[in-house]
Amino acid sequence: MVRPNEEVEALLQEYADLIAITGGDAFKARAYEKAARAIGGHPADVSRLDVAGLREIPGVGRSIAEKVVEYFRTGRVTVVEETRARIPAGVRQLITIPTLGPRKAMAVYEDLHISSVDELADAIKAEKLRGLKGFGEKTEANILHGIALMQQAGGRIPLSTAMESAEEIVAELSRITGCEDCAYAGSLRRMRETIGDIDILVAAGRSAPFMDALTELASTAEVIAHGEKKTSIRTVKGVQVDLRVVRPDSWGAGMQYFTGSKAHNIRTRTIAVHLGLKLSEYGLFETEGGERVASRSEDEVYSRLGLPWIPPTLREDRGEIEAGLRGELPEVVTESDIRGDLHTHTDLTDGLAPLEEMVAAAAERGYAYYAVTDHAPNLYMQRMTDEKILAQRELVRSLDGKHHRMRLLHGTELNIDPDGAVDWPDEFLQGFDICVASVHSHFNVDRRAMTRRIVRACENPHINVIGHPTTRLIGKRPGVEADLDEVFAACARTGTALEINAQPDRLDLGDEDILRARSHGAKFAVSTDAHSLLHLAYLRYGIGMAQRGWLTPEDVINTWPLGRLRRFLRKGKRPE
Template sequence: MRSNDTAAEALQELADLIAISGGDPYRVRSYEKAARAVAGWPADLDSLDRNGLIAIPAVGAHTADKLLELRKTGHIAALEELHAQVPAGLRALLGIPGLGPKRAHQVYVELGISSMPQLLAALHDEQLRHLKGWGQISERNLARAIRQMQEVGGRMPLAVALDIAEDLVAQLAALPQVTRIDYAGSLRRMRDTIGDIDLLAAADEDPGSVMEHFCTMPLVDRVLAHGPTKSSVVTTKGVQVDLRVVPAAVWGAALQYFTGSKAHNIRIRELAVHAGLKLSEYGLFRVDDGQLLASADEADIYARLGLPWIPPTLREDRGEVEAALDDQLPDLVEVTDIAGDLHMHTDLTDGLAGLDDMVAAAARHGYRYCAITDHAPMMAMQRMTRDKALHQRSKLPELTRRHGITVLHGSELNIGADGSLDWDDQFLASFDVLVASVHSDFDQSREEMTKRLLAAIEHPYVNIIGHPTTRLLGRRPPIDFDVDAVFKAAARTHTALEINAFPDRLDINDDLVRRARDHGVVFAIDTDSHAVGHLDYIRYGVAVAQRGWVAADEVINTWPLKRLRRFLAKRRHCPPTH
């Protein structure tokens, strides 16, 4: 993990513990802003002195000293003091999606709740609905969030798992004995959350030395099992990693088998049985004489079964085998298909980088266009105004010339509780692209939330619905709405749904992407970037799209600029509805 990420976690925990203990809200916001700032800062914090730390937006001298303390000692004394003051059970409540430090403090002070069992008992007795700011819907949503958290268990976000796995793969690939290595399991299938990390390596000579190296790597906290061909460890961050070493001759069969899913593998083995064959992690064999037909290459396994190679992101037994047999697999969107990012923030609102830096970063990605979509004024803490938006717009032609990339002017609008949007229709009509998102009142009923989203979709100037379910992985559950009604309206009005690639969101998820696609919806895969480094997150959004069977032509930001402009302008020719 980068030093920036470690520091950001510590600062966010400071903010949470101060909030949960009823501390100064100003200090809470200060540490929250600093956490976001250091997480998105492009330079490694370990390379910065005190002045370099203070130069980071939202990091003052006081916070810089804490970061230096963390670097020197491995901990922050103020955080340790808060750990001692706040009951462990109460700290555990912070991990419940939808509760948050303020509400955790409220239930602790007013009801004496400081553990999950106490919270579950209070929910059962319907005690929370009587607290100020709560109600039956809030209580029901919290119960739903707890159920979802228990179902997910100890799974980690895709981006966290991928970062760990790619680091391990790079280190193990450097060993001379290792001829091939990759991650497998749900990570190779790019699920949005991952349990354990599965690694697969090919080594014909001295596989035991590969295992010895793996079990003694610096990030290993403890070894669960150490064998000649399979070992399991737990990293210093509490993540279990399993490594298998196989001969190079069976690499393809092993990679196919250990990638899964279990349901996909059952369907593949059924095809093999019907053809008089046997498939295992060692290869594809004829049953009658035991002859090996394929094992070294994964694509050969599928070909021998009469199938094209099926991308790992589709291997969930959701119709991919039938589609492959009928030669109907989708031509999945790839990262290289993305022509621009249509959801980017700058330091004009809550971004960490300036306008020029964000545009330059988009140009370095090879994009042909990008959209700057800072927040609109309904989010009062962003202090956006019409004059600020127009001043930003005046800078875009020069940036287009300087960086050789077309810069579209947009805004991320807020969908109010009643479906209203920021700014009047005349001003909205002057933007190139408008993203509309829910940022508040998450506890509305299913009917109210559906009506709210439909109002935004029906608005003639809204082009994209941002992070449609508003979920934050492990922290906030999705809002409840009639997805089919929303998807039908989006398809009918030619409003794109965003696949938000930010690792905390991955919203909408792959199941809903597939469902929306069946309604004829088109998508925008965006990073929701608030810093230069966030543009790299596009890979996660593409993975979600692939798992939802999305082809490149179904993603509006793969289109040439001329076609995209026609899509964005099409509904602006309609008279405003309000």
């Protein structure tokens, strides 16, 4: 089920977009955006709060609080309904195109009467936008790229959305009498960055109770197929879920088969054939005589094929079979290996929680250390100053070691300017324990300039981590054009780590880039870029990407003991 907080977040974000489309006050639109993020990241259920309780959430004033209460009382917000009515449905469709934006969507509707994605694509190809103010060849190319991104995403959903739905369903089905095992499989188990549908597997003697239960869940919006061997539904979030029930003695074979990938399964079935065996979702059988020789566990199946158990995140036929046969599979990094988070934000800039609460939540996760890295002053909307960051440093120092003896690192997230410079001068940067540097603007500079820009940042002796290195937003914004091999080589040469940003809409670096960077000898930091208490749990998605990139704890700097980490962060500078 969708959390009430998420419902309100979507509603307020929509209203912010509607304000922008209609040419309303930009400050008001930003206020609703900020309130949307604050409510979405608030740990308590906002549907149970009154106006006074809602106003205690940072960024939520009386007017917004009253609208939230109205929504839960009536199911609608009058002013949002009225504003929606002023905007043609076609324009609301247009603003879903990455790179277009609300004002340009309104412009093409009013001036050219375009009200669909297809009409817009046709108009660009016919060069009809050229006469509109603010539209040129580059704008057209960006919009066409945004349309392509949207079409590529198709029906695929973010990893985090699929995970939430899958874990709810697994929990519900696991409670049913007769369930011996229940788990999700497929591309979700392999931690792909987007998911087409969710595969759920149950081990039980009878299938009917589970097939019936899936169709009756509160989160089920539509029953696509209801059978004895397979039932498919669509959830209220639009996610298709396929349920299969296997006998308990076939559980291992079923999990291996339905986890995939297709290419990996072809390789394992080929090995089986060479051994005089046949592999299916029911087990591993002798070709002659049909005797079953393995099926109860994945370990058993892989072992009979002459392979070690292969982590699901590696099952993409990218060399894992060969490595397994040679006994060279990596011991991939796990969430339990992580000793601390190296990129997080507080309400000093665009985070939703104060420093003390973020530190306490990190300590509850059992971290040995934790870095606070609020934005630097060149990201102007955050209004950072020297005085503010220094005052925060004093507070960080006062809290150091007081929560389960967790050590605190005071850092910052710097902005990499178009020329590769960053916010503060060297003498000021010297005072930070860790500096993350990220591209936050000017995404469209040419490939050579972008490469030079990031490499220069790597060469800065004070920069320790390149944050969300490609800047991509999955399904919304492509990564920057840069010679990534040159960037990765520069990171390895200068002792600058590459971030694996665990935010579900980023997952940046992605797995293929991680594999390339690893081949250059680069090190990595798996960090959450947390802007709220809830975001700290996103670490699992970053770990999934790290595993898919074949990383071990040795490759990831925030698995290291604090002393070794501090030596790395000195980046060749002499100890103070």
